[in-house]
Amino acid sequence: MDGGAAAVTGPGGARVEVVGLTAAYGRTRVLDNVRLDVAPGGWTAVIGPNGSGKSTLLRSVLGFHPHAGQVRVDGVPTTGMPRRERARTLAYAPQRPVVPEGVTTGDYVTLGRTPHRALLAAPRTVDRQVVADVMARLELTELAGRFVATLSGGEQQRAVLARALAQQPRVLLLDEPTAALDLGHAQQVLDLVDRLRRQDGLTVLSTLHDLSLAGQYADRLALLSQGQVVAEGRPADVLTAEALQSHYGARAEVVPGPHGPAVLPLRGPERHRA
Numbered sequence: 001m002d003g004g005a006a007a008v009t010g011p012g013g014a015r016v017e018v019v020g021l022t023a024a025y026g027r028t029r030v031l032d033n034v035r036l037d038v039a040p041g042g043w044t045a046v047i048g049p050n051g052s053g054k055s056t057l058l059r060s061v062l063g064f065h066p067h068a069g070q071v072r073v074d075g076v077p078t079t080g081m082p083r084r085e086r087a088r089t090l091a092y093a094p095q096r097p098v099v100p101e102g103v104t105t106g107d108y109v110t111l112g113r114t115p116h117r118a119l120l121a122a123p124r125t126v127d128r129q130v131v132a133d134v135m136a137r138l139e140l141t142e143l144a145g146r147f148v149a150t151l152s153g154g155e156q157q158r159a160v161l162a163r164a165l166a167q168q169p170r171v172l173l174l175d176e177p178t179a180a181l182d183l184g185h186a187q188q189v190l191d192l193v194d195r196l197r198r199q200d201g202l203t204v205l206s207t208l209h210d211l212s213l214a215g216q217y218a219d220r221l222a223l224l225s226q227g228q229v230v231a232e233g234r235p236a237d238v239l240t241a242e243a244l245q246s247h248y249g250a251r252a253e254v255v256p257g258p259h260g261p262a263v264l265p266l267r268g269p270e271r272h273r274a
């Protein structure tokens, strides 16, 4: 993966505001009056224990899950936004992507260009350039001819991210982007996302289970617990041993670092869940 000078993303990042977002599955409420404000070019990582509502929050922001409240991108509500406009504005890399059979990795990433092309039109030079650039940055060039369904879990995860980046979005929504990646690839992917937001102003809203990565890459953290944002702010203010104990039932030490805090889990003689 190189430092890449070409702009992958579109015309700069957008502000994302989530106001009073409430969502449910049937009668079970899983998000309760969530409020978030992600500045253009900002990176907010949503953290929280299993089942706290992180994925549902991302899918609600995308308009994939019915909800009360509002999501605005640069002041424009995403509900009712035409599909094509939404696809040019927001790109999403899901936690558990379903990849098609019989489609090469190159063609799969090229699908990300769909919102920028006329219906059924062949890819233009610019489309091919963006796809080639994104694939090179994610070390996928060599895999272009392989069927995407045959890639390893981590390779597929990078292909899904590449497709999202090929959309040249203003806002990138990443659900557990490092879940299937080894440590080196996890750092490469997050470094790339960080570089894109610094160079091109891409706005990022992600979930991240790895709290050390969240603490060092995101500039804001939102801690979700039982569907509510219980803490929001700079990583060093949100990631505290007390918060990890009370919301995760975890025993851990928070170690300050030059790029943000890292979390060191501590084995103890017994565990108590708060």
Ligand SMILES: Nc1ncnc2c1ncn2[C@@H]1O[C@H](COP(=O)(O)OP(=O)(O)OP(=O)(O)O)[C@@H](O)[C@H]1O
Pocket: 025, 030, 048, 049, 050, 051, 052, 053, 054, 055, 056, 057
């Ligand atoms: N399709 C569904 N039908 C019913 N309940 C659901 C459905 N999807 C999610 N839930 C429930 O909603 C709650 C929030 O789920 P969600 O996937 O948003 O949490 P999460 O914080 O992303 O979890 P994890 O960290 O385990 O990925 C959980 O209790 C989950 O069981």
